Amino acid sequence: MTTGTTPKKDYNSNDRFLFAVDCIVFGVSGNKLQLLVFEREVEPLAGEWSLLGSFIEKNESTADAASRVLLELTGLDNIYMEQLHCFATPDRDPGGRVVSVAYWSLIKINQNDREFNVDNHKARWVSIDEMPGLILDHGEMVNMAIKRLRERARFYPVGFELVPREFTLRQLLSVYEAIFDHKIDDRNFRKKILKSGLLTPLDKKDKTTSRKGSFLYEFNKGTYRQLQDKGYNFEF
Amino acid sequence: MTTGTTPKKDYNSNDRFLFAVDCIVFGVSGNKLQLLVFEREVEPLAGEWSLLGSFIEKNESTADAASRVLLELTGLDNIYMEQLHCFATPDRDPGGRVVSVAYWSLIKINQNDREFNVDNHKARWVSIDEMPGLILDHGEMVNMAIKRLRERARFYPVGFELVPREFTLRQLLSVYEAIFDHKIDDRNFRKKILKSGLLTPLDKKDKTTSRKGSFLYEFNKGTYRQLQDKGYNFEF
DNA sequence: ACAAAAGTGTTCAGAGTACACCCATGT
DNA sequence: ACATGGGTGTACTCTGAACACTTTTGT
Numbered sequence: 001m002t003t004g005t006t007p008k009k010d011y012n013s014n015d016r017f018l019f020a021v022d023c024i025v026f027g028v029s030g031n032k033l034q035l036l037v038f039e040r041e042v043e044p045l046a047g048e049w050s051l052l053g054s055f056i057e058k059n060e061s062t063a064d065a066a067s068r069v070l071l072e073l074t075g076l077d078n079i080y081m082e083q084l085h086c087f088a089t090p091d092r093d094p095g096g097r098v099v100s101v102a103y104w105s106l107i108k109i110n111q112n113d114r115e116f117n118v119d120n121h122k123a124r125w126v127s128i129d130e131m132p133g134l135i136l137d138h139g140e141m142v143n144m145a146i147k148r149l150r151e152r153a154r155f156y157p158v159g160f161e162l163v164p165r166e167f168t169l170r171q172l173l174s175v176y177e178a179i180f181d182h183k184i185d186d187r188n189f190r191k192k193i194l195k196s197g198l199l200t201p202l203d204k205k206d207k208t209t210s211r212k213g214s215f216l217y218e219f220n221k222g223t224y225r226q227l228q229d230k231g232y233n234f235e236f
Numbered sequence: 237m238t239t240g241t242t243p244k245k246d247y248n249s250n251d252r253f254l255f256a257v258d259c260i261v262f263g264v265s266g267n268k269l270q271l272l273v274f275e276r277e278v279e280p281l282a283g284e285w286s287l288l289g290s291f292i293e294k295n296e297s298t299a300d301a302a303s304r305v306l307l308e309l310t311g312l313d314n315i316y317m318e319q320l321h322c323f324a325t326p327d328r329d330p331g332g333r334v335v336s337v338a339y340w341s342l343i344k345i346n347q348n349d350r351e352f353n354v355d356n357h358k359a360r361w362v363s364i365d366e367m368p369g370l371i372l373d374h375g376e377m378v379n380m381a382i383k384r385l386r387e388r389a390r391f392y393p394v395g396f397e398l399v400p401r402e403f404t405l406r407q408l409l410s411v412y413e414a415i416f417d418h419k420i421d422d423r424n425f426r427k428k429i430l431k432s433g434l435l436t437p438l439d440k441k442d443k444t445t446s447r448k449g450s451f452l453y454e455f456n457k458g459t460y461r462q463l464q465d466k467g468y469n470f471e472f
Numbered sequence: 473a474c475a476a477a478a479g480t481g482t483t484c485a486g487a488g489t490a491c492a493c494c495c496a497t498g499t
Numbered sequence: 500a501c502a503t504g505g506g507t508g509t510a511c512t513c514t515g516a517a518c519a520c521t522t523t524t525g526t
Contacts (some may be wrong), residue, residue, distance in 0.1 A: 298514080450506085
């Protein structure tokens with residue numbers, strides 16, 4: 001039926017494109033999922049809100065570039081990060097034919113908010129309920145990333161990436177409430193999450209939020225790795 | 237802590253890369269998941285097995301390019317297709333700095349195997365158990381695609397993409413056995429899949445596989461669309 | 473003593489799992 | 500009549516979901 005299915009691979013005669021990454025950075029605070037957005041300081045579109053991105057350098061991969069952007073931003077190099085999607089419609093950037101690979105990442109706001117001064121750099125956490133309009137297709141990227149995050153969080157233990165190393169059950173519950181954007185039953189949550197084996201109870205209490213104090217847990221990497229392969233139902 | 241987080245966006249001074257798509261095409265036959273592989277006819281690496289791909293043209297998106305490749309191959313333009321991942325390590329292609337976006341797709345082998353003559357085009361269906369070595373990082377792409385397919389198939393109704401428009405329960409069961417690579421209990425499968433509301437029973441029987449004949453079903457698009465958002469557990 | 477958050481158990485309904493026999497038909 | 504694949508039902512277990520009160524302790 002068809003004629004030629006020979007791969008078109010001519011390394012000399014083909015078009016070359018500019019190539020960038022954009023980073024979608026999520027955190028949780030105040031029971032809401034937050035997004036880190038930036039005010040662009042350069043043309044085109046200076047003054048408008050966008051994600052943070054960068055062109056890819058000659059000898060780096062997209063993952064390297066995204067890590068570089070996150071490192072410059074937060075000073076941290078062990079941030080949870082996944083590739084989201086490659087955005088490549090010809091007219092997505094009026095500045096030229098630019099292909100962008102979006103990465104999404106999760107950071108622990110409480111742990112790191114001193115590491116970078118958001119205001120000085122014209123960066124701001126916004127609740128995803130109050131997200132401003134973003135340039136180009138960045139809004140589309142964010143929506144896809146939210147969807148992907150929720151998908152991951154349903155069956156894989158990514159909730160832990162949004163919580164400090166030592167955390168209380170209520171903190172973890174808040175994170176899941178923020179991700180899924182609905183109230184979760186306290187007792188059922190405790191029962192299920194404790195049964196999963198993902199939590200190691202510590203002999204300490206966090207007394208900052210109540211007089212009684214609430215027990216701290218840390219999170220069990222061994223069980224984590226098992227569940228990353230098999231999956232686990234984190235719907236509450 | 238950090239200093240400059242200004243997006244590095246200079247449209248003139250940055251490197252430009254070649255940009256390609258590669259297509260991972262799955263089908264099911266003989267109770268096994270099959271992959272469509274090609275023998276390359278051009279240098280570099282002529283004579284070796286690879287996925288089918290193409291460079292991106294100036295005014296097309298990656299999705300357009302992948303659809304174009306699939307259309308040239310199968311003559312069909314309504315193939316189920318998802319972006320897999322953007323592969324962009326600097327040294328992945330010895331022929332130059334080529335970034336490749338991989339797409340995976342599902343086709344109904346029985347329905348279409350006459351539409352393209354696989355042998356004439358040096359293309360071949362291979363069981364994923366007997367996959368030959370593939371050039372470059374194509375093996376890695378396929379492994380990631382298998383993982384992604386299984387993930388999708390667990391919670392979304394993609395199994396239907398691998399079955400003709402009218403199909404028997406046994407055919408559908410075989411598809412799921414192939415995807416997950418394990419035996420599925422016949423009775424429990426029927427019970428669950430019929431309860432899901434995804435199937436519309438037809439008043440016809442397929443008599444090609446038994447004397448008694450087995451009822452044909454078609455698949456309910458309305459329910460399908462609901463389940464695509466909510467997800468549904470297709471583990472059997 | 474009281475305010476504020478932490479912690480705890482039970483019941484019920486629905487889903488998953490394991491498992492073995494009869495049915496319809498063409499030859 | 501028989502061989503071949505198609506079709507069916509039940510009992511048990513486990514998980515999810517709904518739901519309200521007691522505990523601790525600093526002030």
